[in-house]
Amino acid sequence: MNLDFSAEEKEFQQEVRQFLQQKLPKNISSKIKKGLHLLKEEYVQWQQILHKQGWAGVNWPVEHGGTGWTSTQKYIFDNECAQAGAPDVIPFGLKMVAPVIYTFGNEEQKQRFLPDILASKVWWCQGYSETGAGSDLAGLKTTAVRDGDEYIVNGTKTWTTLGQHADWIFCLVRTGPPSAKNQEAISFLLINMHDPKITVSPIITIDGSHEVNEVHFDEVRVPANNLIGAEGQGWTYAKVLLTHERTGIARVAPSKDRLIQLKQLAETSDDGNSKLMDDPIFAQKVANLEIDLLALEYTELRTLSAISTGKAPGPESSILKIVGTQIIQGIDELYVEAAAYYSMPYVPQQFEEGFDGQHIGPDTAANSALTFFNNRKTSIYGGSNEIQTNIISKAVLGL
Ligand SMILES: Cc1cc2nc3c(=O)[nH]c(=O)nc-3n(C[C@H](O)[C@H](O)[C@H](O)COP(=O)(O)OP(=O)(O)OC[C@H]3O[C@@H](n4cnc5c(N)ncnc54)[C@H](O)[C@@H]3O)c2cc1C
Known part of the structure; x- marks a missing residue:
C-alpha cells in the first residue's frame, strides 16, 4: 500500500476530521483524553452516531452494511x-x-442478528474462557445437550468482559460426549443473556474496576437455530474470530496518541527547571517505544491490506498482539515514571463521571498507576502472549 495520501485520501481525511469535530460528543472525548471510564450509554451513543454516518461496520462486507x-x-x-x-x-x-455470523451463519441468522449489531441496538459479550480452560480452551466443560429443537446449556464462563451489560453472549460449548477433549466436540452457540436461568457475578480487578464477570448457565434452553454453522465446527469459527480479536488488541492509533501525551507530560517541569525529557536515559526509552510503534504500524497496515482483499488475518495477528501489548505496557511504565508521586494515590472513583475529588498533579498523570495495573490484562486476554509465541513458532517458523 502507498502511504503518500492521494488527493481523494486527503479529502477523506478532511471529511473524517470534520465529522469528528461536529459529531463526537465533547463529554466523551474529554473522558477518553483523561483516561476515564465511559458508561455503557456513552459507548452506545458513539457507536450509534457512527452507524448513522454509515461508518460502524468498518471491516464488514459492503452487502451487509460495511464501509467498503x-x-x-x-x-x-x-x-x-x-x-x-x-x-x-x-x-x-x-x-x-x-x-x-456473516462468514459462517445462515441467511436467517444474518438477517436476524447483523442489522441490530450494526446499529448497536444490542450488547454482546464473549463466552469462551472457563476456569481451567483459558490457554487450553479446548478443555472447556460447558455443555449443550440437544433436546428436540433446543440445546440445554450448563456450565460457567469466566472473565466475561462487560457481560453485566450484555443482551447476548456468543459461546463455545461442548456438544460432543463429555469425555471427549478434542476440538471436534465444540460448537458455537448464540445465547440470549436475558434468560432467567443465567446469572452474572462480578469479578473486581486489581484497579478496582468492574469489567469482568462470571456467567453461570443452569439448564438454559437455547433454540437450536442459534447454532452457527455445523455442530462440532465451533473451533474453526472461533479461530477466525480470535485472529480478528488479536488484530484489534494491537491498538496502534491510541498508543500513538498516548505517546504524544506522555512526551507532553515529560516536558512539564515541577520546579520550572529540570524536565524528565532532558534525561537521556528516559528520552532513550521513549525513542525505543516510538521506533517499535512505527514498525508495528507498518505490520498492522500490511494486515489491514490483507483483510481488505477478503482474507482473515493469519498468524501475523499474533505478532500484532504481542508487540502491541508490549508497547501499551511500556507506555504505562513510562507514564508512571513521568508522573512519579502523582501516580500513587489509589482512588478508584476517579475513573467515574462526577468524581469531584482533587486530582493531584497534571490530568494525564492522575490515572497513570491505575491504568498501569488495568493494562496488565492486555498480555493475558485474547490468548496470552506466551501462547501467541507458540502460535508464531508453529505457523510462521514451522517449529
Ligand atoms: C481482563 C480480562 C478480560 C478477559 N475477557 C474475556 C472475555 O470477554 N471472554 C473470554 O472468553 N475470555 C476473556 N478473558 C480470558 C483470557 O482469554 C484468558 O485469561 C487467557 O486466555 C489465559 O487463560 P487463563 O487465564 O486460564 O490462564 P492459563 O491458561 O492458566 O495460563 C496461566 C499462565 O501460563 C501460561 N501458559 C499456559 N499454557 C502455556 C503454554 N502451552 N505455553 C507457554 N505458556 C503457557 C500462560 O501464558 C499464563 O501466563 C479475559 C481475561 C482477562 C484477564
Missing part, C-alpha cells in the same frame, strides 16, 4: 479517531461475532 473502505482509509479513520479522543468501539458485536 480501502486499508488506507481505515488507517486514516483510526488515526483521526484516536487523535480526536473517540472511544474504541466495543469489539464483541461489531468486530468479533459479526464476522463469524
